[in-house]
Amino acid sequence: MASATELRRTPLTALHEDAGARLVDFAGFAMPVQYEGILEEVGRVRTVGGLFDLCHMGRVRILGERREEAAQFLVHPNISKLKFGAIRYSFFCREDGTTMDDVLVYRDTDEVFFCINAGNRDRDIAWMREVVARYDCELQDLSDDLAMIALQGRASVDALAPLCTGEPPEPVRREGATGPAALKYYSFMRGSVCGHEAMISRTGYTGEDGYELYFAADKAPEIWNALLETGKSAGLTPIGLAARDTLRLEAGMALYGHELDDTTNPVEAGLLPKMVKHTHDFSGRAALEAAIAAGPQRRLVGFTTAGKRVPRQGYTLHLPGDDGGAAIGTVCSGSPSPTLDTIIGTGYVRSELAEAGRTLAMDIRGKRQDVTLVEMPFFKRDY
Amino acid sequence: MSNPTDLKYTASHEWARLEGDIATLGITAHAAESLSDLVYIDLPAVGDSITAGEAFGEIESVKAVSDLKSPVTGEVTQVNSGLEDNLSVINSEPFGGGWMIKVKVSGDLPADLLDAAAYDELAAADAH
Numbered sequence: 001m002a003s004a005t006e007l008r009r010t011p012l013t014a015l016h017e018d019a020g021a022r023l024v025d026f027a028g029f030a031m032p033v034q035y036e037g038i039l040e041e042v043g044r045v046r047t048v049g050g051l052f053d054l055c056h057m058g059r060v061r062i063l064g065e066r067r068e069e070a071a072q073f074l075v076h077p078n079i080s081k082l083k084f085g086a087i088r089y090s091f092f093c094r095e096d097g098t099t100m101d102d103v104l105v106y107r108d109t110d111e112v113f114f115c116i117n118a119g120n121r122d123r124d125i126a127w128m129r130e131v132v133a134r135y136d137c138e139l140q141d142l143s144d145d146l147a148m149i150a151l152q153g154r155a156s157v158d159a160l161a162p163l164c165t166g167e168p169p170e171p172v173r174r175e176g177a178t179g180p181a182a183l184k185y186y187s188f189m190r191g192s193v194c195g196h197e198a199m200i201s202r203t204g205y206t207g208e209d210g211y212e213l214y215f216a217a218d219k220a221p222e223i224w225n226a227l228l229e230t231g232k233s234a235g236l237t238p239i240g241l242a243a244r245d246t247l248r249l250e251a252g253m254a255l256y257g258h259e260l261d262d263t264t265n266p267v268e269a270g271l272l273p274k275m276v277k278h279t280h281d282f283s284g285r286a287a288l289e290a291a292i293a294a295g296p297q298r299r300l301v302g303f304t305t306a307g308k309r310v311p312r313q314g315y316t317l318h319l320p321g322d323d324g325g326a327a328i329g330t331v332c333s334g335s336p337s338p339t340l341d342t343i344i345g346t347g348y349v350r351s352e353l354a355e356a357g358r359t360l361a362m363d364i365r366g367k368r369q370d371v372t373l374v375e376m377p378f379f380k381r382d383y
Numbered sequence: 384m385s386n387p388t389d390l391k392y393t394a395s396h397e398w399a400r401l402e403g404d405i406a407t408l409g410i411t412a413h414a415a416e417s418l419s420d421l422v423y424i425d426l427p428a429v430g431d432s433i434t435a436g437e438a439f440g441e442i443e444s445v446k447a448v449s450d451l452k453s454p455v456t457g458e459v460t461q462v463n464s465g466l467e468d469n470l471s472v473i474n475s476e477p478f479g480g481g482w483m484i485k486v487k488v489s490g491d492l493p494a495d496l497l498d499a500a501a502y503d504e505l506a507a508a509d510a511h
Binding site for chain 2: 022033034037038039242246308309310312335336365
């Protein structure tokens with residue numbers, strides 16, 4: 001592993017070091033993997049809330065008259081049909097339907113904004129530049145200029161509201177509330193946090209209510225500390241990326257490099273069960289429509305185990321009692337779930353076996369462990 | 384936590400306390416801290432033979448599973464059977480209550496075991 005000195009730092013790295021976080025190489029950045037303990041941090045987010053440094057992720061916008069045509073080639077939703085202020089989860093797919101990345105796309109009045117994964121930043125941006133050029137549009141990589149932090153959990157609204165100005169645009173406003181509390185889920189507004197211009201997005205990767213905030217990189221320490229202060233009485237703390245991974249898995253959300261990668265498509269992952277009616281072409285459309293029509297050969301499933309051991313990416317899945325038999329599936333992710341008090345995992349299995357309630361056997365370094373397929377998500381918030 | 388000077392260490396972060404021909408084995412504070420939230424341990428049974436440099440068990444945390452590599456060759460005489468249900472003692476007392484097995488050592492100790500000073504250096508270089 002590269003030593004921490006060779007890794008890229010975010011505007012918040014020094015604060016993580018001061019807080020005693022353990023930093024690891026994550027996509028070339030020194031990122032806080034944990035502050036106290038992974039399972040304790042998961043519990044904190046589920047019961048109160050937490051703050052996450054996401055500055056390593058990519059932030060990109062497309063400007064120009066034909067920006068929505070360009071964006072519509074990149075992702076599957078009908079961008080120009082979205083409300084201003086709406087956000088959609090989507091994918092960058094190759095012509096064969098395989099996934100280059102999973103992304104969030106934001107429709108604004110004068111730009112289309114994308115949040116992309118840290119590990120795919122360079123290749124995503126290279127591909128986006130190539131596409132955008134065909135529409136005479138401009139692509140701006142804001143990854144280094146903008147910071148990004150996530151504020152997640154039931155304490156989020158109360159932690160953010162005192163620091164925040166701005167009202168959601170009418171199409172994405174909830175009745176009976178004001179400020180960030182009035183923002184509908186999966187939508188965003190422009191406003192300020194601590195007096196600094198910010199984009200406030202009601203999104204997250206934990207299964208909790210909360211926000212992802214974008215603002216000038218040099219304001220990150222001030223805003224980070226201010227949110228910790230307003231959230232302090234509730235018990236809100238910084239949370240590491242390891243807990244974030246367990247939180248997203250409990251919530252049944254895909255992680256690129258695990259549930260999605262260069263060899264899988266969103267149909268197999270169950271993330272694109274049917275195609276919306278399209279007025280436009282987009283990369284991978286024909287292959288994805290064919291995959292939907294034919295039905296995928298393998299499907300992403302969730303499972304639980306009664307054991308103590310953690311499912312790991314690449315462990316094979318087998319028919320029960322079939323010791324030494326050929327694998328019928330492969331594990332993508334796994335974790336203890338402190339919220340559900342069990343072990344959870346995801347994997348791809350042959351489609352005809354992908355039904356909730358079925359028992360399969362997972363090979364853990366030569367030993368077998370029964371797993372039970374269950375419906376995802378494993379966890380759904382009740383507020 | 385400092386590394387006790389009366390122990391021998393492996394580069395893979397196990398320790399051995401030698402008393403006569405009996406070696407007590409465990410993992411270092413540095414290893415326990417790196418592993419963090421432990422979820423599972425698999426240890427050999429009394430009477431099993433183990434070999435220096437080879438796995439005598441497995442330890443698993445939320446984020447990773449690792450082999451436990453033996454610093455010595457010999458026969459297992461005792462197993463800390465309480466560990467399985469109280470893995471956090473490996474984090475809180477890695478050099479004490481977190482011991483894993485006792486082994487009746489046969490033959491010479493491997494030449495590549497480290498003393499505390501050499502292990503301190505290795506652990507410091509490994510820390511991030």
